[in-house]
Amino acid sequence: MGLTSKLGNMGIVTTRLEDTVNWGRTNAMWPMLFGLACCAIEMMSTQAANYDLSRFGMELMRPSPRQSDLMIVAGRVTRKMAPVLRQLYDQMPEPKWVISMGDCASCGGVFNNYAIVQGVDEIVPVDVYVAGCPPRPEQLIHGIVTLHERIKQERIVDWA
Amino acid sequence: MTIMESRWEGNLEELRGLVSDRAMTGETMVLNMGPQHPSTHGVLRLMLELDGETIINCVPDIGYLHTGIEKNMEAKKYEQAITMTDRTDYLNPMGNNFAFCLAIEKLIDLDVPIRAQYLRVILAELTRINSHLVWLGTHALDIGAMSVFLYCFREREKLLDIFEIVSGQRMMSTYFRPGGLWRDVPDEFEPAVRDFLGYFPAKIDDYEKLLSNNPLWLDRTQGIGFISTEDAIRLGCSGPTLRGSDVNWDIRKALPYSSYDHFEFDVPLGKHGDVYDRYVIRMEEMRQSLHIVQQALDRLPGGPTRSNNRKYVPPPRAELGQSMEAVIHHFKLWTEGFRPPKGEVYVRLESPRGELGCFLASDGSPRPWRVRFRTPSFVHLSVLPHMSQGYMIADLVGIIGSIDIVLGDCDR
Structure with missing residues (x-):
């Protein structure tokens, strides 16, 4: 949190509203429990004991889109799944972010064919792309930290 | 790409044959489960026909991960x-x-x-x-x-x-x-x-x-x-x-x-x-x-x-510097593949x-x-x-x- 000044030993700090809100948003992000394919297994690994996403305040995965603010698109999105994915995105309340996890979600990966949407950014706006097939848990964590950095740059004028 | 409307706008009549006749009269309930559900191990969609909490029928709808x-x-x-x-x-x-x-x-x-x-x-x-x-x-x-x-x-x-x-x-x-x-x-x-x-x-x-x-x-x-x-x-x-x-x-x-x-x-x-x-x-x-x-x-x-069958298996790297035949096999296998x-x-x-x-x-x-x-x-x-x-x-x-x-x- 961008600490501006500290008033003696009265236990009071002053900072900007933006910084406080952004700090809160980055440290209690609730991802949607939404796995599609292989990457979902690596997402579960990231969630589990060894990589422990709760270090980033993300141990609580919400199965309902209405309670979550981060969508991790983990896996290939088929044309049959695309409308469902868009509907889930629409059901998420603002502010919301999207991480495209893996090559398939980012660009179609090895599946350049009739069935797979060539990049999930065709249907939802993506904030961070994570490369890999599937990405290692460290890579996903790097993507999440990158998203945090991005959120910390947001200003009040952007919120409206 | 254009996004298809995902809301189901059909009626129960379309489900005749998949659900029992009791569903037609509203005696049993038809409930959708999935494709986004934490317990379906991926993107399985099930159409459930329920009598209270008892499952009368369940019809899987697959293909949400059809990758070709x-x-x-x-x-x-x-x-x-x-x-x-x-x-x-x-x-x-x-x-x-x-x-x-x-x-x-x-x-x-x-x-x-x-x-x-x-x-x-x-x-x-x-x-x-x-x-x-x-x-x-x-x-x-x-x-x-x-x-x-x-x-x-x-x-x-x-x-x-x-x-x-x-x-x-x-x-x-x-x-x-x-x-x-x-x-x-x-x-x-x-x-x-x-x-x-x-x-x-x-x-x-x-x-x-x-x-x-x-x-x-x-x-x-x-x-x-x-x-x-x-x-x-x-x-x-x-x-x-x-x-x-x-x-x-x-x-x-x-x-x-x-x-x-x-x-x-x-x-x-x-x-x-x-x-x-x-x-x-x-x-x-x-x-x-x-x-x-x-x-x-x-x-x-x-x-x-x-x-060691060189017609189907590429030669080891070490052989390439010594054998012309190995070079040919290597080239054939990595450009054309085997037949x-x-x-x-x-x-x-x-x-x-x-x-x-x-x-x-x-x-x-x-x-x-x-x-x-x-x-x-x-x-x-x-x-x-x-x-x-x-x-x-x-x-x-x-x-x-x-x-x-x-x-x-x-x-x-």
């Missing part, structure tokens, strides 16, 4: 197509490599050195444990035992480390190639596997301590999702789902491939055909897999890990989920004319309505977990 893998493989050379097989059943990548490689080897009658066969067995069995760990973690999570998931994934990381040692990738290893393996295993492989063999048995006991006598677990699993011996055979079950109904059919025993007949192991059988028996069988299978790995590692022979004879083959093996079959048709060109996988998840999903009718809606997630479906395997 089989079609894509027709556009790739045989060696390239192996990378696609990893991504069908993503909990059993080495097993899928295995099936496809066995099909190619049967098609062109290619020899596989004994060391490669043993290493394949070791890796396939470790993959089976890997798959069962994910199954146990998610199955327990569905039924409400949260901590088992964390323990299972802790152990799974050790297996992924082993896969990374041999292939450089945690999940999508593409380590099996026609005629053997990509390369010999590095020196760290054997100590890592031995370390795991010493470490893991106590962990299986730990899981069983958490679950096997837990009254909540017993209430949620015993007598649920029953399928009789006759029905299990009639509806095409295989693997632990079939063995849970007391049918002694394990392809590793019945039709041994890749020197499985060199190893001693038991095939655990259930008596009741319910969710609990399938759980017990998979736990025991993990022990038996460890037993197979132990034997294979103790008796691991030396020698090459890939066939197997015309023909059709079907091979099957025991995947963690059941019988995984691979049908391969060749027209003599470097690309397969048709590849088809007979996948256990697809067959078991078609048995799901039969298994779940008459049970409570809360039991459904347990039943889905017990047949261990992977939607990537089902939809491909």
